[in-house]
Amino acid sequence: MAKSNADRSAKAAAKWKERGEVEIRLHCPPGTRQALAELMAWSGIEEQGEAITLMIHHLHGLGPGGALPLLTPPRHEITVSPSVARKLERFHIGRKRRSPEEMFGNDQEDSEVSMLPLASHADRQVLWHR
Structure with a gap:
């Protein structure tokens, strides 16, 4: 009589336990799966477990x-x-100058779009903020 799946699973589990x-x-x-598949193809290994075990060893x-490495x-x-x-520094300085109640969204300027010059050098850039 053929063994049932439960019998085969129990026998396999006993072997694994015996071998640690x-x-x-x-x-x-x-x-990662694609890389493993390519490594297996290059080496002719068909079982993922075998490929991973060999790589580890x-x-x-x-x-x-x-x-x-x-x-x-x-x-x-x-x-x-x-x-x-420079943009981050200007933003940080601007936030430091605000009062505590303005920092929590009660600032009138937060509802308008305004421009801040970022640098005093020749190639001035502008930061738009809300």
């Missing part, structure tokens, strides 16, 4: 010096241009 295996689940965006084999996530550097810095 633990299930690891991975949720990933489409780009090979990466671990590189040691800390080789693995850490590959495990460092890319960081985005934010740079503020001089013109944006």
